[in-house]
Amino acid sequence: MRLNISVMAASSHTCCVKPSLPLNVAQQKRAKALSILLSAFLMPTAHAIVNIEEMRGPPQTDGLTGDASLSMSGDAGNTRQSHLSASSQFFWQRGAVTKLIAADYSYGENSRHRNTNKGFVHLRYIKQQTPTRALEVFTQAVRNEFSRLSLRTLIGAGTRLTLHHSRNDAVHLGAGAFYLKESQQARAGLSDDGTEKFWRGNFYLALRYQINEQVRIVSTTYYQPALDNGHDFRLLEEASLKIKLTDALNFKLTLALTHDSEPPQAVEKTDINYKTGIEYRF
Template sequence: MRVFSGALVFVALSFCRVPRAWAQINVERLRDDLRLSPALASLEGSFTGRTGNVESLVVGAGAMGAARWRRNSFFASTQADYARFGSETRVSKSFIHLRYDYDLLPWLAAEAFVQQQQDKFQRLNLRELIGTGPRFLIADERDVRVAYGMAYMLEYERIAVPAGAPDDPVVVAHRWSNYLTATWQMDSRVRLVGTTYLQPRFDAFGDFRVLFESALTTEIAKRLAVKVLVTVRYDSRPPTDVKPTDAEIKNSIVVTF
């Protein structure tokens, strides 16, 4: 079997079928870097192919950026992934996320965000959302930082409904988005960031989503780092034939500008 691969990001393990696309992309790991520089950007990309006993193609690309001016902070993130095994497409998804923060006090900020995404495997033809709310800085020490945020979030979804399924093809929901995030600077080169989201619907608290994301980043050069990202998602009411739990581990190389 021949293997050809060129990658900045290599997906090491991905398992479980995926629930509905997540309502908010985590940009927490950009915040600490923004404290050291007024602007930054990073690029990620991957290409892995196999032929012979196993025919597969995995392609991914992404970019993240942030900037800070006085009390204003701006964040942007975009990602696209495509995976095909034999004649079956397993993953085909993309998103773009924009976020703005305004510091009201040293411990309090106002946030606003918008996002658009699609995911073929999750039966999500389109998702658009907008939200706003406060962010509270609970702890801000040299090596540890903890913050809590909440937001009102309006989301619009168009779902690919299989024949005979009871799902609504169009869903509009009002959600209460909550997150708790912690950053631990283990030493000058190693940093651990963990974030948990909880997002129930205002009109049906039994319809909720949970996301846990943990990223361990190790700097190997001034603008080069290795990152291990663990993500676990749960959707209490996923579309028909989609499992409620999704877990993923990614190993990546990040180039920062």
Template sequence: MKFNNTLITSAILSSLLISTGVSAIDETESLRQRSQDKHSFTSLSIDLSGKSGNSDKEDFSFGIYHSERRDQHFGFVMASRDYAKSNDVKSEDSSFLHARYNYYFSKTEAFEVFAQSNTDDFKSLESRNLVGVAYRKEFSEKTTAGLGIFQEQEEYNVNGQKVEFDQTRLSLYWVTTLPLANGAELSNTLYYQPDVTKFSDFRAYNRLAIKSKLTESLSLKFGLLVEHDSQPVLDVEKTDIKYQAGFSYEF
């Protein structure tokens, strides 16, 4: 499969982004629904917010996604970065990089190979790297499910000490999109990732999003992400809830 230079450029840019430290709402599935039938697709998103006066706060999020489709072959790369500071104290600094290749052996079924890397300074996650495979079933243009398995390696910095984990997890995902009036759409993406040796150790992610078109390429978007880790490494809350609003540009 030959991807053009744009995909290579996007991968390089993604690597630069993650080296500076990133995170963001993981919306790879909702993006790929809109992109997988197009030969080439790129999406850029940015979220900015701030406050000054009695308290000073600033939030920044940036994301880039690029995909290529050639007959039965489909691939994409996505990177994102989140940074937040309140009263000169950093409250978030995380990163996300994901690459995936799909081979469609039927019109609605595909074999997937994927790799991911992310960091989260606020959770003392120095690095999380994983590789995996999955089976993907597309029930319709707007509803998809997948079942896979991946091997991950994590490194945490706990009180100045390096703590490492090597785990194998299942990955189940389900995504659906509901068209609304005037070009808007409501989407929901759910991930469930249990440890294969201990199902009580699991991670779950659910993202609900609304996207409304302002022009053919520019959209206003709102997102609500709920993340749950049944066994966090640090003494932190098991569930995080995050909301965002911003713009995305697709071409």
């Protein structure tokens, strides 16, 4: 089990559908955060698309491993804001089979007004069929008040192919599909509330490159088109740069871009989030 203690600075921006709309000033401010994480692997935030690649750890022996994390931040005085996030995940591995359960929840307020309320639960079954091919079956529940997402539940399956793997780099390709049920919150003046049921494809490309002994880059791109509407798709690009400072200390920078081509009414199409931090392991 590894203990990660991270001091994180985080910020997020929303890209507007209409360029003329001004950005929220609060979105442009870097939040001061102090995070103490007890974890085996880093957990992601609750994006509309959950990046499972951030949860995958190094090969392990048979048995149970897991983690739990808690992050709190806040400001008082001229600016009054607070943020809390908690997450956990557990891996059960036996031979070629791995079972994963993960959960994440975030809540925040600004000047006593709630501005974050989102979370997810994810379960996954992974069967390594050959050294280069794995079968994955998964189910998931997601909610995000400020994306008007009351609840999204889904179940799906896919194949993960290892196209290249060496000491310094790796390339993985995933392909599959899932069936989802999505409920939008009702809001005065809007007309798209209700529940939809449909299929989406699920494709991803994961890249890892070790530049040298100190620097590593990881990039994951997800593409999820609606199978009955080629104009409706969701996209996530998440890239991270990790610099090894000492055997126990790393500097990490993460940038994530999430795009929904047909978002709910009054919700922007694109979100951008970045985090920087120091990671200590022992």
